[in-house]
Amino acid sequence: MFNTLLNVERAIVTDIAGTTRDVLKENLDWDVAITLIDTAGIRQGEEVGKVEEIGIEYSKQSADEADLVLFIFDSSQPFVQEDLDIWNFIKDKKNIIIANKADLPLYNNQLPFDEDKILHISTLTGSGIEELKLQIKNTVCEFSVEDAEFITNHRQEECLKRCRESLVRALDAAKINELQDMISIDLKAALLALDEITGEVITDEILDNIFSHFCIGK
Ligand SMILES: Nc1nc2c(ncn2[C@@H]2O[C@H](COP(=O)(O)OP(=O)(O)OP(=O)(O)O)[C@@H](O)[C@H]2O)c(=O)[nH]1
Numbered sequence: 717m718f719n720t721l722l723n724v725e726r727a728i729v730t731d732i733a734g735t736t737r738d739v740l741k742e743n744l745d746w747d748v749a750i751t752l753i754d755t756a757g758i759r760q761g762e763e764v765g766k767v768e769e770i771g772i773e774y775s776k777q778s779a780d781e782a783d784l785v786l787f788i789f790d791s792s793q794p795f796v797q798e799d800l801d802i803w804n805f806i807k808d809k810k811n812i813i814i815a816n817k818a819d820l821p822l823y824n825n826q827l828p829f830d831e832d833k834i835l836h837i838s839t840l841t842g843s844g845i846e847e848l849k850l851q852i853k854n855t856v857c858e859f860s861v862e863d864a865e866f867i868t869n870h871r872q873e874e875c876l877k878r879c880r881e882s883l884v885r886a887l888d889a890a891k892i893n894e895l896q897d898m899i900s901i902d903l904k905a906a907l908l909a910l911d912e913i914t915g916e917v918i919t920d921e922i923l924d925n926i927f928s929h930f931c932i933g934k
């Protein structure tokens with residue numbers, strides 16, 4: 717699924733359970749910026765070794781931190797306790813329920829969610845993938861409206877404008893193959909402008925600005 721969404725063979729795929737161990741992260745630019753993370757499947761048993769166990773721990777952390785979890789199960793196989801445990805672990809997070817391997821005969825499972833919530837797809841044939849991409853994009857767009865922190869004052873607006881100007885300069889410089897050092901000056905200026913909003917650097921100017929707007933008592 718990771719490879720299909722990225723359109724590139726990035727993750728190793730085999731028919732051996734426990735193939736993915738490390739956390740793989742890639743950025744997608746589908747009009748909105750998305751970081752896609754692939755992690756180890758969460759499972760138990762004697763065959764789970766030390767390395768996979770660490771991978772599973774990372775999986776749980778990643779699921780905890782993610783804004784959206786893609787819950788993928790194999791619709792051609794019985795939905796077992798292990799699947800149910802993973803579902804229970806993520807069900808309170810924003811999620812998309814994906815039944816993969818739609819190219820194979822459907823196993824008649826009792827599932828803990830409504831049939832109309834399931835998106836049937838096949839990474840093999842590509843069926844349902846466009847619909848999945850749309851759902852991911854729509855969910856992410858909802859976040860940006862619901863969860864966005866809006867700029868709250870004129871100083872922040874000025875910082876963002878300066879950031880934009882620096883980025884445009886950097887882009888123009890890159891287009892004419894300007895020296896990297898020159899481009900990086902503008903990129904750094906863009907970062908500094910953002911840092912003034914996030915509070916990572918405090919310049920004298922910010923302090924002057926704050927002091928000119930607020931009366932700070934002794
Ligand atoms: N028939 C069919 N096989 C698929 C499909 N998607 C994946 N597979 C096969 O399922 C197997 C497991 O795929 P992986 O992508 O490695 O699965 P995973 O969930 O990442 O597995 P782990 O990394 O081991 O946790 C491979 O043999 C794939 O070729 C599909 O849509 N249809």
Ligand SMILES: [Mg+2]
Nearest residue numbers: 727728735736
């Ligand atoms: Mg994998």
